[in-house]
Amino acid sequence: MLAVRVPKCEAEKTRRKLVELGVLAKGYAVKREGEFILFPVTEPVEGFELVEAEFKKLERRPHSYREVVEVPEGIKPLLPSSFDIIGDIAIIELPEELMEYGRAIGEAILKVHRHIKAVFAKGSKVEGEYRVRELIHLAGENRTETLHRENGIRLRLDVAKVYFSPRLATERMRVFETAQPGEVVFDMFAGVGPYAVLLAKKAKLVFAVDLNPWAIKYLEENVRLNKARNVVPILGDVRKVAGKVTADRVIMNLPKFADRFLREAMLSVKDGGVIHYYGFGPEEDLYSEHEAKIKAVARELGFKVEFLDERRVRPYAPRQFNIAIDFRVLK
Incomplete structure (x- = not known):
């Protein structure tokens, strides 16, 4: 050759x-x-x-598990094109027709993605006050604890006991880049700390609250793991903490119910402070309903709001999006 x-x-x-x-x-x-x-x-x-010269031909590695999975040809079009990877655990959403082939799908994912050690299927929607879902083991190690890396931090968590979405990594970095050095931050629904631990790199102090004892257990471990000594983990109902802290920046990452906590958020942010609000909206009108609720709560409290930014964060369901609204509170 x-x-x-x-x-x-x-x-x-x-x-x-x-x-x-x-x-x-x-x-x-x-x-x-x-x-x-x-x-x-x-x-x-x-x-x-x-x-x-003679050259050794390289063995082509498949790029997707769908290239190697052993399932009937007729159902291959139903195979999901993506799945979540949290640390070394893969979590895939399978339609009912594919569940009987779950093991084959799990094995194919392990074969193509060598760094993945365990594969689970979503067995239910995120539900309950702790926002967790049932998981069905498909292949690999039957464990749910892992170490996830994103945005230069490490997060230990149990995917069966806490809520965590790797798909928000870019949004978390966007908020971090918006934050100013020396701020006090109030993370109202902190989980295992993906916002809190990251923002601790800039903040003077981060108050991180969650109702889930497992989330706080892992948050405390992640504080130690990342040497984020300026994070204060708080186990309990955020309503009991709101108003007792005065923050420059408030994170409201609870899209399904964030509107129910707007009063608490506004009472906890200083004059001129910023709130990062998350919700769900239909494609045809993403923001209007949320804007109206934000303005209504501000009026009740005698405050004014200034909208700074609005954007789609990610698709959530057909024609539904996870949205974010950043606004300033003027008291």
Whole structure:
């Protein structure tokens, strides 16, 4: 096979040039010969030493579990195109027709994604006051505790005992980038601390509240794990904490019920402080209902609000979106 032969010190520069020219042969491993590197090419390249060489063909790894899963052809179109990865655990949502093939699907995910050690199917919707769901073990290790990394922090959690969505990582980083150094933050529904621990890098103090004892247990562990000593974990009903803290920034990550806690949020933010509110909205009118509720609560308290930003965070259901509204409270 035709090859370009260059000294090791020029290898990376040469590789980039061959890619740019579109002549680097794909699917072959480069070859080392003493102090030289050989690149397989599809045609002669001017300005380089050309030689004949044999190259080892690379085994193509599948990109998706759907390429290797063993299920009847007729149901392959039903296979989900995505799933959540939390640490080394995969959680997939399967339609009822696919549940009997759950083990095969789980094994295929493990085969393609070597870093995943356990696969579960969603057995119910997120429900209850602790916002957790039933999980059905499909393949791999039968454990639900893991260590998840995102945005430069580490979070230990049990996916069966606490609510956590890896799909909000970008939104959490957006809030972090919005925050100013030295702020006091009130995280009203903190979970295991993805907002609180991240914001602790900038904040003077973070009050992090959750009703779920397991969430607070893992939050306390994550505080230690990340040396976030300025996070104050609080177990209990956020209504009993609201008004006792005065924060520059309030996080309301409880999309289904956040509107019920607007009064508590506004009483806890300082004059001119910012609230990050989350909710669900229909595609045809994402924000109006939430804006109306925010304005109504502000009027009751004798406050004014200034809307700063509104955006879709992620799809939630057909034609439904998880939305975010940032607003300033003027007292």
